[in-house]
Amino acid sequence: xxxxxxxxxxxxxxxxxxxxxxxxxxxxxxxxxxxxxxxxxxxxxxxxxxxxxxxxxxxxxxxxxxxxxxxxxxxxxxxxxxxxxxxxxxxxxxxxxxxxxxxxxxxxxxxxxxxxxxxxxxxxxxxxxxxxxxxxxxxxxxxxxxxxxxxxxxxxxxxxxxxxxxxxxxxxxxxxxxxxxxxxxxxxxxxxxxxxxxxxxxxxxxxxxxxxxxxxxxxxxxxxxxxxxxxxxxxxxxxxxxxxxxxxxxxxxxxxxxxxxxxxxxxxxxxxxxxxxxxxxxxxxxxxxxxxxxxxxxxxxxxxxxxxxxxxxxxxxxxxxxxxxxxxxxxxxxxxxxxxxxxxxxxxxxxxxx
Numbered sequence: 001x002x003x004x005x006x007x008x009x010x011x012x013x014x015x016x017x018x019x020x021x022x023x024x025x026x027x028x029x030x031x032x033x034x035x036x037x038x039x040x041x042x043x044x045x046x047x048x049x050x051x052x053x054x055x056x057x058x059x060x061x062x063x064x065x066x067x068x069x070x071x072x073x074x075x076x077x078x079x080x081x082x083x084x085x086x087x088x089x090x091x092x093x094x095x096x097x098x099x100x101x102x103x104x105x106x107x108x109x110x111x112x113x114x115x116x117x118x119x120x121x122x123x124x125x126x127x128x129x130x131x132x133x134x135x136x137x138x139x140x141x142x143x144x145x146x147x148x149x150x151x152x153x154x155x156x157x158x159x160x161x162x163x164x165x166x167x168x169x170x171x172x173x174x175x176x177x178x179x180x181x182x183x184x185x186x187x188x189x190x191x192x193x194x195x196x197x198x199x200x201x202x203x204x205x206x207x208x209x210x211x212x213x214x215x216x217x218x219x220x221x222x223x224x225x226x227x228x229x230x231x232x233x234x235x236x237x238x239x240x241x242x243x244x245x246x247x248x249x250x251x252x253x254x255x256x257x258x259x260x261x262x263x264x265x266x267x268x269x270x271x272x273x274x275x276x277x278x279x280x281x282x283x284x285x286x287x288x289x290x291x292x293x294x295x296x297x298x299x300x301x302x303x304x305x306x307x308x309x310x311x312x313x314x315x316x317x318x319x320x321x322x323x324x325x326x327x328x329x330x331x332x333x334x335x336x337x338x339x340x341x342x343x344x345x346x347x348x349x350x351x352x353x354x
Contacts, residue, residue: 002018003016003017003018004016004017004018004019004021004206005017005260005263005264005267007256007257007260008256009213009214009223009224009256009257010214010223010224010225010256011213011214011217011224013213013214013217014213015208015210015211015213015256015257015260016208016209017206017207017208017260017264018046018206018207018209019205019206019207020205020206021206021268023205023206023268023270024269024270024271024272025205025206025270025271025272025273025274025353026205026206026207026208026264026265026268026270026272026273026274027042027205027206027207027208027273027274027275027276027350027353028207028208028211028261028273028274028275028276029041029042029207029208029209029210029211029275029276030209030210030211030212030213030215030216030276031211031212031229031230031275031277031316032212032215032221032222032228032229032230032277033212033214033215033216033217033218033219033220033221033222033223034215034219034220034221035221035276035277035278035279035333035335036216037276037278037333037335037339037342038209038210038275038276038277038333039209039210039216040339041276041339041342041343041346041347042207042209042276043209044343045207045346045347045350046207046209077113077118078113080113080118081111081112081113081118082111084111084118085110085111088110088111089132089134089165091132091134091165091168091169092110092120092121092132094168094169094172095121095130095132095168095172095175095176096110096121098172098176099121099130099179104176104179104180104183105180105183106123106125106126106183107123107124107125108121108122108123108130109121109122109123109124114129114153114156114158115152115153115156116152117149117152117153119131119153120132122158123183126182126183127157127158127159128158128159128161128179128182128183129153129158129159129160129161130161130163130179131146131160131161131162131163132162132163132164132165132168133146133162133163133164133165134164134165135165137162144344146162148344148347148348150162151348151351152351155351159182161179161182163175163178205350205353206264206268206270208260208261208264211229211257211260211261212229212257215229221247222247223255223257225249225255226247227247227248227249227254227255228246228247228248229255229257229258229316230312230314230315230316231246231247231248231249231312231313231314231315232248232249232252232253232254232255232257232258232314233252233253233258233262233314233315233316233318233319233320234252234253234262234314234319235252235313235314235315235318235319235322235323236318236323237313237314237318238252238313238314239313239314246311246313246314248313248314252314261316265320265324265326270326271326271327272289272292272326272327272328272329272353273320273321273326273327273328273329274328274329274331274349274350274353275316275317275328275329275330275331276331276333276346277330277331277332277333278332278333278334278335279332279333279334279335279336280308280332281302281303281332281333281334282302282303282304282305282308282332283296283297283300283302283303283304283305283329283330283331283332284304284305284306284307284308284317284329284330284331284332285304285306285317285321285327285328285329285330286317286318286320286321286322286328286330287320287321287322287324287325287326287327287328288325288327289321289327289328289329290304290306292327292329293329295352296329296331296349296352299345299348299349299352300331300345300346300349301345302331302332308330308332316328316330317330331346331349333346
């Protein structure tokens, strides 16, 4: 994992930033040490293997030089794609007899690597992908995997169509006519396949999996100095009260963790920031982020709340969203929900930040 910036905490733990240096979206996990969900979800998102076990996890630097046709492919997928071409399923063999050699007026490729996946058939000119599905795709687990895969490919600029294998056997002429109608309806791919490279893989975002590793180690909300990182930002409403009821530190930005985030914002200038908290099950937003909050709400089915309902002097939302006018979302997760049940909606939220 490429670490773009690191810092050491009071207890010697590491905070790190990883991701795409050119990204305009920043995701931050674990402000509070007693809310570990963010670290788990971010690290799983960054390291989870692809849906197809034959395909290794890819990084942007793995893409080889353009082929003679101008298409880029990943060298790690090439041998797997060749193997799949030599072991096509019977429905794939039948359909290929109609698609090969531009018989429909457009060139198709079979078992073609695209990003982290190998698709059954693709026409780059019309940005159309055809996937043939057997009965194994009709289980809840595989349906979820296919949705994730299709979303990825659509974000890369393709139209994705799935056809059941039995349709190939029962009425191949109707299937071919359907594909031909799609080819005529799809617009040509602007810029060619090379324009997709920046959208492939897990690129397009910056991540801080754990901003408060000391608090996580100690099992407490605050850091090792007893400071709530989410009350330590240099906002106009930061306050040092007599009882220090907000745990905001002795002065704004006094903590290593706080300064780490401020430096990243100043250097990378993100346009969208998402932070992961618990336990209120709401999508809270600050700054010009209402539309993004509504989009996230539809994914995870949490209500949108512009105000969390209690004083938050020195909060990150005020600092980044209100005062710096960055689209800032505080996603309050359900702490009673098993972490693995949060994977699908939260991954979809990460992807939508593109």
